[in-house]
Amino acid sequence: MATYNSNIMSNVFQKNDSINVDIKASIPKHKKSSSTLNSKKKKVITSDMAYQDNENNLDYVLNKSMDDSASKRNSLNKKKEMKLYPKYGFKVSPNYTIKEVIGKGSYGTVAAAVETSYGAQVAIKKVTNIFTRDILLKRAIRELKFMRYFKGHKNIVNLLDLEIVFDKTYDGLYCYQEMIDYDLARVIHSSVQLSEFHIQSFFYQIMCGLKYIHSADVIHRDLKPGNILCSIQGTLKICDFGLARGINEDLFEKIRSETGKQSHITSYVATRWYRAPELMLCRKKYNKAVDIWACGCILAEFYGRKPIFMGNDQMHQIVEILKVLGTPKSETIMKYGSSVAVEIFSIPKPQYGKMPWKTIYPFACDKGLDLIEKMLKWDPDQRLDCDQVLNHGFFKDVRNEKEESVCPYGAFDFEYEQHVTDMNDLTKLLFKEVEEFKKMKANIYV
Structure with missing residues (x-):
């Protein structure tokens, strides 16, 4: 849910040590203070506090x-x-x-x-x-x-x-x-100019947040610009975990052995324009690659200033992807394991060639286009994971490996769901x- 609103942004980002967004916002500006309630001389424990769920x-x-x-x-x-x-x-x-x-x-x-x-x-x-x-x-x-x-x-x-x-x-x-002052959709779709530096910095922060989430064996399942918030200082924060899900395989196996039941995760997730093709084409268990697809769509949107795949319904969404990525290879079609995929992609249905990313985004840097290419793959197994994305040369000028932390509490325990009926x-x-x-x-x- 896009939760933050603002009027049109009036000035251009400035490239400096901190990215600033200058806006005329509809929300009245109050005296500047910390975003948390810890700002008035209250000592805060800064050491890692173990997560306790009791x-x-x-x-x-x-x-x-x-x-x-x-x-x-x-x-x-x-x-x-x-x-x-x-x-x-x-x-x-x-x-x-x-x-x-x-x-x-x-x-x-x-x-x-x-x-x-x-x-x-x-x-x-x-x-x-x-x-x-x-x-x-x-x-x-x-x-x-x-x-x-x-x-x-x-x-x-x-x-x-x-x-x-x-x-x-x-x-x-x-x-x-x-x-947080704005959501990322408001930033992307404004008239503010975005340099390569801004795109790299913003996208790097998204991937740092996603690495932390994925390290706990959690998938967000609804990543889109409207669910990423952006402060005036240029700090991005992922929000809205209502569709997120734990997917640790050991826990799935434990639940299966104790209850005899196969855990099911719904495929009807993610906003359509950012929905990975496997969510639409088959009913097999999916994985973290669905979030990587959504992030690839967001990176493309930074360059195009509009969503890259804008389908009116699920079938139209597949067609929009086809126009850009071309018809998937036969082995990928078979991997989906569904009659729907075979029917959509096989002859006599129209066969599409792949469109060069440079044709779509002629002003984007080559490394940015290469990263989009490697995140938006028909086959989820061929997409980069979070670590591979962060290691990509696209982030050379903004990367700080100290920011790439993992969740210290390990895999998220979703076993509680078996006890509430x-x-x-x-x-x-x-x-x-x-x-x-x-x-x-x-x-x-x-």
């Missing part, structure tokens, strides 16, 4: 009665006075003042706000209707777990606080996040996530 307590949590959940709901809503904003349908903690709504999507609304104690600008994302459908509740829980797991990486959006509200018209999960269990688990986050937050300040 999964050993999961059975205890899930076995609590719904009466207990009801009492929690009452205590959550009564423990402190909340500010009401009927105009926006928001009910927020008293130390936040909402300025305006800056984004809306199918899963919720985002408002710009100020934390009054410190003056920090924040974004409050209200996820709605989560208690009406289990799929929405599952998505909210996943997003919270991933944001806790990846908290602290400079290229992943930071979660500051959480609230659950049950009052009618205001109900939902409220996620308080650091405020209904709305009651999911609701309790959501409470647990909010409580665990608040405990972790309380321990940060010393």
Whole structure:
């Protein structure tokens, strides 16, 4: 969901030690402060803090009665006075003042706000209707777990606080996040000129964030410019983990051996224009290569200033890819293992030749085009992985290997999903996530 809005950017980026974006934004500019709430002389523990999910307590949590959940709901809503904003349908903690709504999507609304104690600008994302459908509740829980797991990486959006509200018209999960000035779509589709240096720097940050995510055996599954935020200083942050998924093979095997069930991951993910072909052409298990495809599309979009594959529906999307990449080789078609792929690509259907990238983007540097070429492959096994992308010569002028960290907590554990089977269990688990986050937050300040 594209969550951040702005008016047209007026000036050109300046190439210097830090990339700055000069804009006339519709959001009022407040006194400059840190994007987190740690800016007013509070000592913060900077050493790595081990991620604790307390999964050993999961059975205890899930076995609590719904009466207990009801009492929690009452205590959550009564423990402190909340500010009401009927105009926006928001009910927020008293130390936040909402300025305006800056984004809306199918899963919720985002408002710009100020934390009054410190003056920090924040974004409050209200996820709605989560208690009406289990799929929405599952998505909210996943997003919270991933944001806790990846908290602290400079290229992943930071979660500051959480609230659950049950009052009618205001109900939902409220996620308080650091405020980032724009989403990347707004930057790319503006009139601001982007030099090779800017494209390299921006794309490098995206890949550093993705390497961290992939190192935990997690795929984002919805990477696109609208889900990457950009600050005025030129810092990029990946957001919106609602469709993300853990894919560790050892965990899949453990679940299979314990339950006898084959874990299934849906192929109906990713926004169509950034959706890898294997998601549309077959039902086989996919992997991290779907994120690499999406990033290849984003890199191409930096040069073309519009999405490269703009299909009106799934079939049209395949045709748009065909026009550029040409008809895939027969062995790739067979690899898809689907009658749909054979029907689409085989004679007598039209056969397409590959279009040279230099023809599409004549002003792009050769290394940039080479990287696009190696990320946008019909065959997912032939695409570069994150490390290979970061090692590419395209990043020679911007690379800093110290920025290319991996998640220190190892593979993300998604085994909890096997223990939650209904709305009651999911609701309790959501409470647990909010409580665990608040405990972790309380321990940060010393």
